[in-house]
Amino acid sequence: MKNNLSIDILSATINSVAESFVLIAPDHKVLICNTSMVKTLEIFFGKEIHIGDDYRDFVLEPLKDIYFSAFENAIQGESTTIQKETSTGEIHLWFEYKANPVYDDAKKLIGVAIYAKNIDEQKKAELAIEYLKTTYESLLNNISDSICLLDSNFKLIQFNTHFKKSILRNIGKEINLGDDFREFLFPQETDAFYTQFNSAISGKTVEDEICVHNIHGETIWILSKMYPVHDKNQTIIGVCLVAINISAKKKMELSLIENEQRFRKIIETAPVPIVIVNKSMKIQLVNPETEKIFNYESKELLGQDINILIPPRFHANHAQYQQQYIQAPKMYRMGIGRFTPAITKDGIEKIVEVSLNSFKVNDETFILAIIQDVTKRIEHENKLENQVETLEKIAWQQSHEMRKPVANILGLVQLIEYDKAYNPLLINQLHQTTKELDDVIHKIVNLTHLNR
Template sequence: MNADASINYAQIIMDNSTDAILLIGLDHSVLAYNQNLKDTILAYSGKILKAGDNYLEFLNKEDTTVFLDIFQRCMSGETVTIERIEELNKIPVWFEFRLNPTYDKDKNLLGICLRGKDIDTRKKMEIAHSESEEKFRNLIESAPNAILIVDTKGKIVHCNLETENTFGYRKEELINQSVELLVPLRHRSGHDNLVSGYIQAPRPMRIGKNQVTSAIKKDGTEILVEISLNGFEVNQTNYVSAIIVDITEKIQAENKIKVQIQELKEIARIQSHEIRRPLANILGLLELLESGMTEEKRNEVHSYLRKSANDLDELVVDIVKRSSISNIL
């Protein structure tokens, strides 16, 4: 099939492009353009573009300054891409402009080719995503607990300030490090397999709720922690968030309470058994005194009464000491 010489195929291709395309001569004159460029110029400036026009006449003062700077860079062989906001009916629209040097068939510099593309939808999505990401980071930073974001290789990609406070590492020391850095040596064997298995089937999980687990700080100190895991996806990439709560003081307090409860149980046992013995002796000796006896026998009973009373007093003093506020707190 032979091409019809009377048809300007290059112009047809340009006119069917969704980009606005303009070829600018070395003297800033308009050499060629497509229909999209002509329509865009008309919409934004109200002017009709024609071949031979000085392109600078279609620019405002600010755009002229930027254009001339880029034009000189392109004349030196550089390709430049910029993003700018243009207003149409007072509505801001994002455009991407790509300018590159253009040569004729003999490799002589012919001028500069400008391609303009409406990137408003994409750019606003990027801005919204960036703002959402910033809010997410701010939320993490303001959290009262240590938070790690870990990638599929088990590397820490983000952490908050509380992580520094909890583990003693600076953020820069943790980023791109394996999460195993915070795992005690005796627990590291097979830990990477656990991480890999969780990433393949992520689900909300709490570690340390029913079974105490530990982590290690920069100075080698081990702390008891409770970890909440969850998986999420960003740009088709999987991550795991780990919220880490230092429960060392909580566990120590719980253990102290257990000891105190045991102490109170022992006190109760003493009250129910050991106190009854001297008390029973006293009651029995009182009955003997009331039954009538010789003076010698009465003195002997008094001696036993005194001993039983002293035994009872010692038990009471011991109970008071063991149940005092200083021991319980």
């Protein structure tokens, strides 16, 4: 009666265990099997297991090698624990299997106890987390920027491969999880780092451009961005640091700035007025010579329409020329065969020649105008032209007056040739005629001198 009670208590205890349990004799015969194991095996095999059955008949084919290995280890006195997905048809469940040797009071082997714990939900959750972690790490490692996650004490929680390589190359140190990131700072970025970190840990997103020098003496420009990192309760748990190498971009920017400064210097020191306008004919740049000739300060011209330098009565015609040039921009010299009018701030009109050329910056068209003030030259040319006209009139008028004394001289010369005797009268007449011719010549010279 007492033994039966003990067996009942033992059976009740085994059946109350959530894990599936079976005790197998050395010959694989089932000695004890709890209710959970019976139900589990029935799910996979569609039949119940009973005391005395050969347990090998209830082992799925994919698990047989594992079963025999674990069983043999248990017979030899060793315990085995393994997690394995058990599948049949559409049923796929994860179990944790344990195989332990079981001895009696005399230390004699009774058999092997196998425990099968259903860990399907737990395992699938772990696999999902592992998948997310792997995916996250893969994404991080495929990002070309250096990324790391720091806790509030500056300890490294996570970083990607690019970050690790960048630290090794530029700092010369191997970085690991749990390291204090402050030990890997460039000396030049320490102050900026603390400023950014304190802002980010306070909930702000910040960024800054930092110029540093690595262990190889190379100059590196870094765009440092920091973001606060929150947990599911929106509590800040750390800072995400993204470091982007912008050296190439920065060098290009600095080169563009240097080229622009050089270009401006050339424009500013040019000995002739230069004006640059955009496609809308708004003035973008003028040099000091432009200020001198038109009596404007540069700030008065910048942003103004180019018509500010053209007399109002010519605006309509000039607008037409502008449209023609914009449609087919090319190197073009205005003023060949005609001159271009211009006007100063004081309303004084000038005559100029303008050479035009176009260029592009970031796909935006600009027009460069080199201006030459030819007002004095034109005035001088006009004066010369008037002098030429006057001289032509003088020459025409005096030529008629010169013809008479010249004809007389010629006649007297002929008479002298025919008259072999010396005739003083002819000589006097020749002298007088020559004097008249000399007077005419002097008159021409004097008139010419007065018109210079």
